[in-house]
Amino acid sequence: MDVKTVHLAVYETLADWEYGHAVAHINNPRFQRRPGAYRVRTVAGTAAPITTLGGLRVTPDLTVDDLDPADSAMLIMPGAGEWQRGNAVFARAARSFLSAGVPVAAICGATYALAREGLLNDRDHTSNALSSLTKTRAYTGTDRYRDEPAVRDRGLVTAGATGSLEFAREIFAELELYTPEALDAWYGFQRTGDPKLYFRMAKASAA
Known part of the structure; x- marks a missing residue:
C-alpha cells in the first residue's frame, strides 16, 4: 500500500494541545478506513530542534524548503506564539498547497497568517475571533467567517484555539480517514x- 504523508508544521512555542488529537489518530491505524494509509512527518523553517509550549523538544523531519505539495496529503499548521511575529514561510507554503489542490488545516494563530496571505477571502472559515482577522489589510472575507469551532471548505480546514477536537474531526473528514x-x-x-x-x-x- 502506498503510504501518504501528512506534514505537521512545527516551530518555537508550538501549541501542543491543538494538533494532538489529529496526529495521534492519523498515526493510529485502528478503526481507519484504510489502516496505515497515512503517516505524519514534521516540517520546520530550519533543521534545528524546536521547543513546544509544553517544553517538548522536536527535531523536524525536513525543512520547508524541501516541502513539495506533490509529496503531501495535507499540511497541518497549529498555533504558536511565533504567528504573532509572522512565520510567513508557512503562509506561503499554504498558498502553494491550496493552489496545487492539496488540503491545508490551520488552527488558532495559524489562521492569522492565512488571513495575511489573503487565503481566507474566498472560503468559509473560522478563527479565534473575527476581530483578530480584520486587523490585516489583505483580509476581505468577513462574509465567509463562521462562528463555529471548526470549518471545512474546499480543502481548507480552520479552527479556533478551543476547537482542537473539531479541528481533528474535520481533518479526518478531509482525509477520509474513517x-x-x-x-x-x-x-x-x-x-x-x-x-x-x-x-x-x-x-x-x-x-
Whole structure:
C-alpha cells in the first residue's frame, strides 16, 4: 500500500494541545478506513530542534524548503506564539498547497497568517475571533467567517484555539480517514466518553 504523508508544521512555542488529537489518530491505524494509509512527518523553517509550549523538544523531519505539495496529503499548521511575529514561510507554503489542490488545516494563530496571505477571502472559515482577522489589510472575507469551532471548505480546514477536537474531526473528514459512521462515533465518544459510541465506532469500521 502506498503510504501518504501528512506534514505537521512545527516551530518555537508550538501549541501542543491543538494538533494532538489529529496526529495521534492519523498515526493510529485502528478503526481507519484504510489502516496505515497515512503517516505524519514534521516540517520546520530550519533543521534545528524546536521547543513546544509544553517544553517538548522536536527535531523536524525536513525543512520547508524541501516541502513539495506533490509529496503531501495535507499540511497541518497549529498555533504558536511565533504567528504573532509572522512565520510567513508557512503562509506561503499554504498558498502553494491550496493552489496545487492539496488540503491545508490551520488552527488558532495559524489562521492569522492565512488571513495575511489573503487565503481566507474566498472560503468559509473560522478563527479565534473575527476581530483578530480584520486587523490585516489583505483580509476581505468577513462574509465567509463562521462562528463555529471548526470549518471545512474546499480543502481548507480552520479552527479556533478551543476547537482542537473539531479541528481533528474535520481533518479526518478531509482525509477520509474513517467512514462517516465511524467518524461520527469517534467524535461523540471523544466529547462524551460514552462507551456505546466506542463500540459503535468499532462496529462501523469493521463493516
